[in-house]
Amino acid sequence: MNKAFNWAQEKALSYVQTGKTGPINAWENGPGTDTVNYLPSYWAGYPKRTAFYSRDFCHQLEGAHFLGLEAENFTMMKAFAASANSSKKWFPLWAINFDGSPYTIDYKSDSNFVREVPATFELVEKAHELYCWTGDDRYIQDPNLWEFYEKSVSEFIELHDQQIPNGIAEGTGKGIFDGAASYNEQKDQPLIEAGDALASQYKAYLAFAQFAQLKGDEKVFHEFSLKAEQLKNLFNESWGIKNTPLYNRGYLANGTPVDGWGKENSWFMPMKGITEFGSDRTLNYLTFIDERLESKADIPDNIEAISYIPEMFFLHHQNELGWKWLTYILEKLDQEHSYSSATGRNGDYPEVSYVFIRNVIIDLLGVKPNAAKNEVRTLSHLPTALEFLGVENITLGSSKLAVHHEGITKSTLNYQTGTNPLTWNAEFLGTHPELLVNGKKVKAQTYLEEGVVKSSVVAQLSPGEAVTIQTVN
Numbered sequence: 001m002n003k004a005f006n007w008a009q010e011k012a013l014s015y016v017q018t019g020k021t022g023p024i025n026a027w028e029n030g031p032g033t034d035t036v037n038y039l040p041s042y043w044a045g046y047p048k049r050t051a052f053y054s055r056d057f058c059h060q061l062e063g064a065h066f067l068g069l070e071a072e073n074f075t076m077m078k079a080f081a082a083s084a085n086s087s088k089k090w091f092p093l094w095a096i097n098f099d100g101s102p103y104t105i106d107y108k109s110d111s112n113f114v115r116e117v118p119a120t121f122e123l124v125e126k127a128h129e130l131y132c133w134t135g136d137d138r139y140i141q142d143p144n145l146w147e148f149y150e151k152s153v154s155e156f157i158e159l160h161d162q163q164i165p166n167g168i169a170e171g172t173g174k175g176i177f178d179g180a181a182s183y184n185e186q187k188d189q190p191l192i193e194a195g196d197a198l199a200s201q202y203k204a205y206l207a208f209a210q211f212a213q214l215k216g217d218e219k220v221f222h223e224f225s226l227k228a229e230q231l232k233n234l235f236n237e238s239w240g241i242k243n244t245p246l247y248n249r250g251y252l253a254n255g256t257p258v259d260g261w262g263k264e265n266s267w268f269m270p271m272k273g274i275t276e277f278g279s280d281r282t283l284n285y286l287t288f289i290d291e292r293l294e295s296k297a298d299i300p301d302n303i304e305a306i307s308y309i310p311e312m313f314f315l316h317h318q319n320e321l322g323w324k325w326l327t328y329i330l331e332k333l334d335q336e337h338s339y340s341s342a343t344g345r346n347g348d349y350p351e352v353s354y355v356f357i358r359n360v361i362i363d364l365l366g367v368k369p370n371a372a373k374n375e376v377r378t379l380s381h382l383p384t385a386l387e388f389l390g391v392e393n394i395t396l397g398s399s400k401l402a403v404h405h406e407g408i409t410k411s412t413l414n415y416q417t418g419t420n421p422l423t424w425n426a427e428f429l430g431t432h433p434e435l436l437v438n439g440k441k442v443k444a445q446t447y448l449e450e451g452v453v454k455s456s457v458v459a460q461l462s463p464g465e466a467v468t469i470q471t472v473n
Contacts, residue, residue, distance in 0.1 A: 001389065004330050005360060011353035012060075012067055015043035017098045024097040025104050026050040038098035039079070040071040043350045051095040051103040054080055054119040055183060056351050058126045059308070063354030065133050066361055066395065073130055074138060080123055081148035090156040091115040091179070092123060092148070108177075116180045117160065117169050118268070121200035124152050128207035131214075135371035135397040140214055153208045153224065157201070163253050167231070168193050168239070169201055173253055182250065183264040191250035191258065196268035198239070202231050203272050214372075235274050246285050247275065261292045263300055264308070271312035278451020286313065290321055303332055304351040311355075314363040314381045317429070317452050323383035326359055361391055365405060366427075371397030374420050378413065379427040379454065380405035392416065399463075410470035415461040426469040427456040436470050 018040040023032025027049045044060050045053035057080070061073050079100050083093040087110040094114035095103035107113040127149070131139040139145060160169045160179070171181030173190030182194035205228035212220035240247045244259040249266050251257055267289055269275050275282040292298040293309065300306055306329060313322035329352065361367050364386070366379035376396055382389055382405055390404030390412075399418035405411050408429060415422045426435070432455035434441045444455040459467045 001360070001386070004333070004356060005391075007333075008063075008353040008356040009067065012042075012063060012350070012357065015047075015350045015353075016069065016072065017041045017043065018072060020098075022098065023050055024099055024101060027105055036097075036099040039100050040075040041098050042069060042072050042076075044076070045095060045350070047348050047350060049095075049103070049105070051097050051106075052076055053095045054092055054123060055094075055116065056304070058119065058122040059304075059351055060354035061126055061130060062133070062362060063357035065130065066357050068395065070134060070136070074136065077123065077127055077130065077139075078142060078144055081127075081142075082144045084120075084148050084151065085110075087111075088113070088115075089159045090148075090151045091120060094119070094176075112177055114176045116176060116183055116185075117171050117194070117197035118183050118200040118264075120152050120156055120169075121197070121204035124149050124204040125200065125207045128210055131211075131372075132369045133371055133396065140211060146211075149208050149211060153201075153204055153227075163192050164251060164255060166234070166239075168198055168234075171197070181265075182262070183268075184262055186262075189250070189258055189262075190252070191265065192253045193239075193251040195240075195247070195249040195262065195265040197265075198231070198235060199269045199272035199274040202228055202235075202274045205231060232274055235269075236276055240269070240275070241281070246281065246288055261298055263305065266292075267308060267312050270316060271308060273315065273450075276451075277316065282316070282451075286316060286318055286321070290324075293325070302349075303329060304349045304355075307352055307355040310359050311363050314359075314366075315450070317381070317450065319381045319383045322363065322381065323385060326356075326364075329356070360389070361394060361403075364389055365391060365403050367394065367401075367403055369396050371399075373423070374399060374418065375423040375425070376401065376413075377425040377427060377456075378403055378405075378411055379429070380408040380411060382407055402466075406470075410468065412466060412468040413459075413461065414466040415463055418463045422461045422463075424459045424461060424467065425456050426459065427454045428471055429454060430471075431455060432471050434472055436468075436472055438468055441472065 017038040020038045021035055024034055024036055026032025041052055044056035045051055057076055064073050079096050080092040084090045093102055095106040097103050127139050157169045163170055170192045172178040173192050176185055181191045182196050205224045209221045209224035242257050248257040248259045249262040310322045310326040364381050366381050368377040388406045392402040394401045400416040402414040402416055411426050413424050429452055431446050431453055432444050435444045435457045442457050444457050446455045461467055
């Protein structure tokens, strides 16, 4: 883990383009043109293309945050938001040159450019996630960003809900330059509605509701919280379960549901939490995904697609399966000697290094942020193979934290640096009437969340203070 984490940090930082000059529109077989100054940015996409892609950016930005790339994250997020307009029917650009201009391989005109529905919604969701980690008010106050959020959860959906009018944003079924419903670009089943887009729309509703509440607009908060709830109910009562024992992953233009294996439009549904946590159907679907990935014929060739899988299993507290697929990725990299030489096709794809950093801190250590209030939650997701795991210098707003777990029963938080008191909500799986806080029994709160029973206590820490919390037995 140490070797992989160190490799990931070095590799991810090697993709930073801030302050550099270079060509634009360069790609595998093209030299590019001109020499321009690059924005604060990092490579997110094919490593031979001078661009950052919306899908990759959404998946890399948490890892970038932990590496201190705050200026890059904000600049790239704003570039995508500013690229969406009425002429593009509020789709953002799919790819942007490091200088901020459209990447012409993927953009010919405002009516002829690559666009995939989930990316629009993921950008809204991930902007809110960045706010949670940074407490940066620009994610709320910037006019380009706010217009993009508003349009994405309103007019964008209205403009792209024409063939099966039901409040779900659609693709055209005609390919990526006309608007694809899914990140899975397969052509044998031209989906009009897709599970990854619907699940991402759900997360965008939740994010926008939170943004509205932060602005003090309780009416909009309740409106979009309700929209999220209604969309989740539609999925779990009709759209997702019609004529299938598992879950549908999309619909054709004639209204026919499509189930079975769809890669991204399969695993995004549980990964975004739109399936019911802890239900038999969801648990069976997670088993189905694992089995299909085990099939050599069904596992994606591109390792960056598999890099979503650990996140999905850890979210649903399937820690052993999450670890299984995280180590699968590590073994693929190690076979290429990527840890030592930083070479190899899989290791050279930027998404892999950034996402691994995210996997360790968010998925294994279970760190959940609220930087604006200097609050943090933790819940160990360590598998049996890891007796302990810790990471220092985790950035939460202007604070630095070290989080360390011993199995799933003992957690230590060291408030390394900061200016204000830190609130730590230490969570543990199971029913625990009491927890030990620095060796003293404290009454715990127990509740059902994400399909599992959790127990927790809250501790207040001053800068420089460390607290250890563990189960009694």
